[in-house]
Amino acid sequence: MTKYVKIDGKEYLNMATSNFLGLVGDERIEAVAEKTILKYGVGSCGPRGFYGTMDVHLDLEKQLAEFLKCEETVLYSYGFATVASAIPAYAKRGDVIFADKGVNFAIQKGLQASRSRIEWFEHNDVNDLERLLMEQAELDKKHPKIAAKTRRFMVVEGLYHNTGDLCPLPQLMELKWKYKVRIFIDESMSFGVIGNTGRGWLDLIVYEGAFYPSHLRRTSEKWGGGEATRKEES
Known part of the structure; x- marks a missing residue:
């Protein structure tokens, strides 16, 4: 170690x-x-939602939110469960998720648990992603009633666990706004590593309306995780 x-x-x-x-x-x-x-x-000997929350957990959540300049953060006891549970907490059956083919196993399990329709795009291929987004946009025009109930998500990693390369986040954010999709950015590998202050992509680009799950094992060497969100400005 x-x-x-x-x-x-x-x-x-x-x-x-x-x-x-x-x-x-x-x-x-x-x-x-x-x-x-x-x-x-x-340890707290219990899950956060029952009897496993201590004052230090709440203090750390507050400090992380201030550090990341986000409205709120939530800590998880088990890092793997962070993104694996965050995705199905927001995306449900009937929704569509555009996911990079290079995402890690925890994300894959989260996608599976969501029961959403998964559209895979080639790893870090912005053109392939936009092709899928355009196809979805055309489908929405043909079925406006269904489209009104369908939520659209994009799932990527800030720094990919399996390949070690960065996602093209500036281009992804352009597509997010253009096609009106929400975005999950797993910064498990990039948090504490990228940027002048270790905020990950938050140090390099400001993005609103994003879900920010992170595995804290790399930065704390404990099997924990957390999720932060930024409010989408209208």
Whole structure:
């Protein structure tokens, strides 16, 4: 898990760990963790929605919202469940989701759980995505009553877990506004990594009307996650 490993007495950079921020092994973090365990124990022993919420959870949600400059954030106990549950919380049967073929397994499970119609576009291919959006727009014109009840979503990753490349978010946001779709941006890999302050794509581009699920394992080395949203300006 540490940034460096020793093999036969020699120190090597560990390229097989998610601890690329070097938080594991940091003595300052270990000292704070020890104090926290003495006060709160090793966990809340329950889900957030029942008896698993502590004051530190609420404090962290507030601090994350301020850091991300969002209206509100929600913490999850299990990082995998963050995007896997966030997608079906908003998208339902009868809705349509335009998803990048390169999305991670947690997103795939969320798409499956939503029971929405999934339209896959080639990885990071904005032209292929717009082709699908145009086809949907034509379909909406033919069936206006159905279109009025259909919600449209786009699902991408800020920094792709499977390939390590960035999504073309500026172009995606143009399509979002042009075709009036909501967007999920999974920043599990990019949060804490991209931007001058580690806000991920929020450091590079301002986007409203977006759902912002993130896996906090990379930035805290704990199996947690969170979701932030930005209000869509009319």
